[in-house]
Amino acid sequence: MSSPIKSVAVVGGSGNLGKATVSELVNAGFTVTVLTREGSTSTFAKGVVSKVVDYSSVESLTSALTGQDALVSTIATAAVGGQQTLVDAAVAAGVRRIIPSEFGINTRFLGKEPIGAILQGKVKTLNYIHEQSKRNPSFTWTGISTGLFFDWGLDHGSIGLDKSTKTATIYDSGNEPYQASNLPHIGKAIAAVLKHPEQTVNRYISIASFNPTQNQALEIAEKLTGEKWTVKHVLTSEEQQIGAEKLSKGDYSAFSNFLRRRVYGDGAGLAVQGPDNALDLLGLEGEDLEGSLRAWLVKIKKLNADGKLGRNG
Template sequence: MASPIKNVVVVGASGNVGKEVARELVKAGFNVTAFSREGSTATFPENVAVKKVDYESVESLTSSLEGQDAVVSTIATVAIGSQKRLIDAAVAAKVKRYISSEFGVNSRVLGDAPIGKILRGKVEVLDYAIEKSKENPWFTWNGVSSGLFFDWGLRVGSVGFNKDTKTAIIYDSGNEPFQASNLDFIGRAIAAILSQPEKTANQYLSIASFNPSQNQILKFVEEETGEKWKVEHASTDEQEKIGLEKLSKGDFSAFSNFLRKHIFTDGAGRAVKGEGSANGLLGLQEDDLATTLREWLRT
């Protein structure tokens, strides 16, 4: 039987999802160390040790990883590529588990969809970890697809609803259920993965707090606020066109346009449930959509 995982590095533990991952790992009893760039002024959750590292140097990453059992990378999208050096360092330091910075749509099933062009970096990094695991069977990996960051997305607007102006943009019919996760739910999923290292080794796991449709959200917020919200309708085909135009000019904000096409198109089938969901394997209860929406409206 493999030895349990106790010491965990969270890369980017100051970030949107990294903070919640670090918090939930501390709560679950892991010893958590955050990796942070020299010169970063980031702040970290309580009871997390902080190590300044240089993501350019495999050697220094390796020495910073001595004695660690697992690395959870929640590194920023712009720095996805630097994970190959982290993986080399993790292997050199005999770290047993590497969780790659995925945390979005399932990047393993994109085929030749335009969104895949932008997510290629994530796919290559996870492929690299898988290759290293084949060479060194004690080195194991995970990728976690969480769908849209939901509570965060409500706040920053990526879900398409604005509570201040009581406006919403609904793509296509608005009836398609999509995979969505609250940030602390993702943190609990990571803690559950590392608590059961044998059961979860070498798997790409899709989780979801819930799978709402845009219309379900609209109905709830209208009922809760007692007002009709102003709704703008848009088409996901148009979003894809806009995305392709942006991408041809090297503008990677095309991602948001491709994402809408990917998740909101009628019949997209991105909901994560039943056998396609790792919630059961990880012992995770779905979150309550009404509670999440109420909390957002209240704060």
Template sequence: MEAIRNVAIAGASGALGSPIFEALLKSGHFNVTVLTRHSSEAKFPDSVKVIRVDYTSVPELTEALAGQHAVVSVLTTSAMETQIPLIEASVKAGVRRFLPSEFCANIGNPKAGSLPVYHSKVQLHDVVRQKAAENPNFTYSLIRNGPFLDWSLAFGFFINLKGGETPLYDGGDRPFSTTTLATIGQAVVEVLRHPDETKNRAVFVQDLVTTQNEMLAIAQKVKPEITWTTKNVSTAEMEDMAQQKYASGSMDLVASVGFFCRSVYAEGYGGEFKEVDNDLLGIPLKSKADLEVLIKDVLENAN
């Protein structure tokens, strides 16, 4: 496949979109165009081309994507359905590589993929695979990275930052893969730089594999003045709760977190990636010392 040079990104101002956008710019390998809603107030550098679009309009999107080699979608989970017109427009515009807004757990694992919180992503896979099968010049890559390491630390997803009671999911000893936002941005860059090797498949990346108990031990080491107590929480019970909420139409954050925890911490859900593409992408793994620095920084900013 010819080198990818022109890249359009949708969702460039979000929590994950911003570091991906920055990585694309800083790499120096791409001409980056930002797609944004007509109503968006997000600001971007004057040097970057910004095209305001209606994500429901295939003709408008097709015009916006003229000349683009790749599209990176970092649209939020609540906007998953808007990617369908974006995919259709990408095909019509001759885009060669599409990266849907995946960036999550290993939802190729049947157990994880069956969780309702991931259904929209799985359905999108069906669409993008079908389009690739029907249009040989259109290809895709699915990036899977586990929970966002720095973001999840800062929001207390792994441990309670302020001390006191902290939940240990299924005992807290289940290893899981996790990746910082910056590394995910670098992964996007390298996937686009390796179009043949990453064609029409899932690409796995991680900074490290750890456990909740390991993180808690590091937190206790770097902040001995904070006292933590632990409470075992069953991810099976969390999934049951989340299923009931979804069934009643209450698709709130509590329910979503129940499903997320199941996919990350439960046995058999693929939370620890068995094979990763770090070597292909030239992305080194982080050390336990690096993890300690991250945890120390987050704890110092939180307390």
């Protein structure tokens, strides 16, 4: 890649990860354009350009992407099946690097697990991108696996800690390390990938803010609150069964059940540590688990004080 990446278009810029991504790209000095739908009321930071597009139209997307060096997609899993139009437009517009919505678990090693059926949109999109890059060497890609969204998961209960009731849901033994990343850290990683285009060209990388166990997170939460929490034990085999029953009825909320089985199950082996963690490649450092939990508890305390307590307070 002969010249540095300077201009970046972001899809899904108003979402949870999208906001963090736009912020970190701006902080890293990129010129950022966010693609939005007709009628969107989303607002963005000063200096961020917003372009209205028709996501079903290659022509509309190509026009919006012309002049962009890179495209980052942060759209939710449910919408990733529609990324092929984005890919075609990116190729037509001469975009040099695409980072598709791969964030979360590594989709390259799903095998025949049921969760793979739900993630086929991601799998097929990256396969399509890979094929396009072989046909057009100037079109390159980077896939990024981040594990669980830790800070978001604390707020929404998916990490298993409920501050309002001082209750922790522990799956299996609770001793399995798992890959987890905070949203701003993912944004920093995306920016770093684009700052290191040669080192990350046509590569699938994995990052993690940290690799905690459920019991470690609970122990820290108890220390920070100065209270003993109630523990609810759940088997991931039961989660798998519940997920299978849901999926048989076309209920794709089964994803959460399958995810808990895949991530928290004893022997899962999905922690990303040492040389497997691409943070060194990107010039980034890991984050502090206790600091992240403390920030969450402080935020809940403030929401309580302001009368804006959310779901997991």
